[in-house]
Amino acid sequence: MLADILQLLVAGLATGAIYALVAIGFTLLWQTSQTINFAQGEFVMLPAFFVLIGMSYFGLSFWPAVALGTVVSIITLGFLFKRLMVDPMIRHGVLPLVIATIGLAILMKEAVREFYGADAQPFPPLAAVTNVSVFGAAIDVQSLVVIAISIAAVVALQLFLNGTRTGRCMQATAQNPTVARLLGIPVERMILYTFLINAALVTLASILITPIYLAKFTNGEWLGLYAFIAAIVGGFNQIRGAIVGGLLLGVIDNFAAAYLSSQYRMALPLLILIVVILFRPQGLLGRVEERTI
Amino acid sequence: MRGLGFVLALSVPMLLSGAAGAADVKIAYVGEISGSGAVSGGNFRDGAILAVEEINAKGGILKDKIALTNYDTQTNPGVARSQMQKAIDGDPYVLLGPIFSGNVKVTNQLVKDAEIPQFIGGEAAELITMGNPYMFRTSFGQQIGMPKIANYIRDEIKAKTIALIWVNNDFGKGGRDRLMKEMAARNIKIVADVSTESGQADFAADVVKLKSANADAIFVYSNEEECARIMREARKQGLKGPFVGDTTLLSQKTIELAGDAANGVIGHVGLTADAPIPEVADFTAKFQKRFNYKPDHNGIKGYTAVYAVKYVTEKKVGKFDRKAFAKAMHGLTITPKDEPGILIETGWDDVGEIDRISFLAEVVNGQQKIAKTLPKLGK
Numbered sequence: 001m002l003a004d005i006l007q008l009l010v011a012g013l014a015t016g017a018i019y020a021l022v023a024i025g026f027t028l029l030w031q032t033s034q035t036i037n038f039a040q041g042e043f044v045m046l047p048a049f050f051v052l053i054g055m056s057y058f059g060l061s062f063w064p065a066v067a068l069g070t071v072v073s074i075i076t077l078g079f080l081f082k083r084l085m086v087d088p089m090i091r092h093g094v095l096p097l098v099i100a101t102i103g104l105a106i107l108m109k110e111a112v113r114e115f116y117g118a119d120a121q122p123f124p125p126l127a128a129v130t131n132v133s134v135f136g137a138a139i140d141v142q143s144l145v146v147i148a149i150s151i152a153a154v155v156a157l158q159l160f161l162n163g164t165r166t167g168r169c170m171q172a173t174a175q176n177p178t179v180a181r182l183l184g185i186p187v188e189r190m191i192l193y194t195f196l197i198n199a200a201l202v203t204l205a206s207i208l209i210t211p212i213y214l215a216k217f218t219n220g221e222w223l224g225l226y227a228f229i230a231a232i233v234g235g236f237n238q239i240r241g242a243i244v245g246g247l248l249l250g251v252i253d254n255f256a257a258a259y260l261s262s263q264y265r266m267a268l269p270l271l272i273l274i275v276v277i278l279f280r281p282q283g284l285l286g287r288v289e290e291r292t293i
Numbered sequence: 294m295r296g297l298g299f300v301l302a303l304s305v306p307m308l309l310s311g312a313a314g315a316a317d318v319k320i321a322y323v324g325e326i327s328g329s330g331a332v333s334g335g336n337f338r339d340g341a342i343l344a345v346e347e348i349n350a351k352g353g354i355l356k357d358k359i360a361l362t363n364y365d366t367q368t369n370p371g372v373a374r375s376q377m378q379k380a381i382d383g384d385p386y387v388l389l390g391p392i393f394s395g396n397v398k399v400t401n402q403l404v405k406d407a408e409i410p411q412f413i414g415g416e417a418a419e420l421i422t423m424g425n426p427y428m429f430r431t432s433f434g435q436q437i438g439m440p441k442i443a444n445y446i447r448d449e450i451k452a453k454t455i456a457l458i459w460v461n462n463d464f465g466k467g468g469r470d471r472l473m474k475e476m477a478a479r480n481i482k483i484v485a486d487v488s489t490e491s492g493q494a495d496f497a498a499d500v501v502k503l504k505s506a507n508a509d510a511i512f513v514y515s516n517e518e519e520c521a522r523i524m525r526e527a528r529k530q531g532l533k534g535p536f537v538g539d540t541t542l543l544s545q546k547t548i549e550l551a552g553d554a555a556n557g558v559i560g561h562v563g564l565t566a567d568a569p570i571p572e573v574a575d576f577t578a579k580f581q582k583r584f585n586y587k588p589d590h591n592g593i594k595g596y597t598a599v600y601a602v603k604y605v606t607e608k609k610v611g612k613f614d615r616k617a618f619a620k621a622m623h624g625l626t627i628t629p630k631d632e633p634g635i636l637i638e639t640g641w642d643d644v645g646e647i648d649r650i651s652f653l654a655e656v657v658n659g660q661q662k663i664a665k666t667l668p669k670l671g672k
Binding site: 004007008011012015113117118119120121122129131138140142143212213214216218219222253254255256257258262263265266 | 326327328329331332335461487488489490492494495497498499501502504505518521522525526528529530531546549550552553554
């Protein structure tokens with residue numbers, strides 16, 4: 001029994017860590033530019049295909065293909081997304097941009113299906129498929145690697161935001177862009193940085209999750225939804241909220257599937273969302289009307 | 294006005310030349326080209342395309358070229374129904390598909406009313422009992438496959454307990470119910486009954502449930518992608534098996550997606566591209582050359598279905614007559630000697646159920662190895 005709980009916990013934390021990375025992206029974009037990106041799930045789906053293209057079309061080995069995929073993702077999902085979609089749309093308000101990102105999600109999904117086919121594709125794992133025994137539980141190394149890399153990414157992000165001048169400028173931009181501009185902070189550039197960071201986070205999430213779930217054009221559908229719920233549950237205006245929301249969702253989902261019902265596991269996150277919105281609309285760690293990153 | 298007459302005069306031959314296409318024999322494929330069933334539906338479609346290309350290159354059926362039209366159900370029963378209606382409106386001679394049992398069920402009445410011969414890919418046991426005299430299987434129904442697997446579990450694995458993981462759709466539910474019955478008849482206890490969803494990606498919790506059941510064998514009954522994800526998760530969690538299943542668990546696509554995790558899987562396969570039969574090996578090589586991937590059993594199903602259409606039309610009916618076609622199919626056996634495209638001797642009974650040899654196989658070093666060939670039921 002203890003072994004089962006431990007295994008479920010680790011698997012839940014690994015999945016939750018990936019939700020958290022994607023949810024942080026939601027939070028970052030919202031905080032700095034009031035962008036809600038409903039294509040965020042497809043942003044996680046796409047980098048894995050960039051890597052596969054690098055491997056199959058350019059004959060690269062895995063790690064060079066990952067490097068190529070990361071660069072292409074940061075350019076397309078960070079720079080081009082901001083310049084071609086967000087900048088022209090955001091001046092018309094949040095809602096048109098939200099609708100535009102929904103359209104973008106459909107476009108990305110269908111484009112991948114057309115180009116790469118509807119079948120799932122295998123994706124190389126980051127770590128050997130083996131496990132270690134902890135209190136009688138066979139904990140798989142892949143999950144531990146996912147958790148470790150996710151923690152490292154979040155710590156690095158926090159160090160960057162709190163320990164560097166650029167990071168503090170980004171925080172100032174998030175808190176009050178007008179005052180930040182008066183203080184001489186290049187607000188536009190700071191906003192661009194958050195889009196680039198978001199692109200890097202979704203690329204990382206993509207490389208971590210695809211070996212487990214396989215590369216498929218539909219992967220973004222539930223990933224985007226879960227991460228969005230995680231961000232709201234944790235608190236849409238706090239990075240730590242996104243982390244807690246992601247981990248909580250991953251763990252609850254796994255325990256619910258094991259001990260309640262596999263059939264209703266998809267409904268549980270939505271149920272949690274409803275409860276949080278009813279009783280703590282700012283999220284578990286969010287603050288009312290506050291915007292910091 | 295004279296100008297208009299001139300245009301009309303010019304149009305008539307053009308329309309007639311367009312109508313030359315209408316003399317082609319139309320075959321409609323209504324299958325799972327996208328969505329969670331894309332692996333199965335795509336394979337079936339490509340098998341059918343290959344057969345059509347070959348037959349057309351040799352002059353077609355009764356000297357008419359085959360015009361194959363594809364309709365995508367998107368693995369969605371609602372879409373399947375509308376696509377089937379669209380296909381029927383096109384007045385096809387024969388229908389191929391759907392591949393997913395649920396989609397066969399929801400479109401059954403439409404096909405039955407239209408009285409069009411249909412070669413389905415679905416394997417759920419009840420499909421052939423729905424009273425459609427125009428429906429013919431391209432692979433075994435579960436009522437035929439499951440007893441063979443049950444015997445294997447009892448006699449070869451000597452399991453007393455089984456942990457079962459299955460996909461909660463018509464295919465999975467039908468297989469699960471049938472397996473339960475067969476296990477009960479052999480005094481083999483089901484110690485875990487784990488239902489999963491079609492398209493599910495995360496199987497960590499489900500595999501924990503299988504592990505804690507501590508069964509003598511684990512029976513995996515799902516579609517190819519999900520089978521691969523289950524096997525990957527099982528290996529990650531150190532679940533030893535033995536893993537037993539039917540055709541989908543040992544299919545080429547499952548092996549490709551699962552990688553090393555598929556090694557050691559054993560089970561019954563109704564059709565396989567690795568069958569030790571020269572005609573099947575030739576087909577596999579042609580398919581791989583044409584589509585750049587190795588076919589699975591669905592590719593063979595699509596291919597042989599089109600050749601069955603050719604054989605029955607030319608040799609048994611002699612004209613394009615749907616009613617006569619369906620009548621000729623019942624009780625028919627086609628051998629590779631009669632029609633090389635049929636690959637393996639295949640028979641259909643009076644309700645459209647199929648009979649042919651099948652195989653016991655194991656995945657070894659990423660390859661499906663045939664351990665034993667099982668005879669036709671009718672022999």
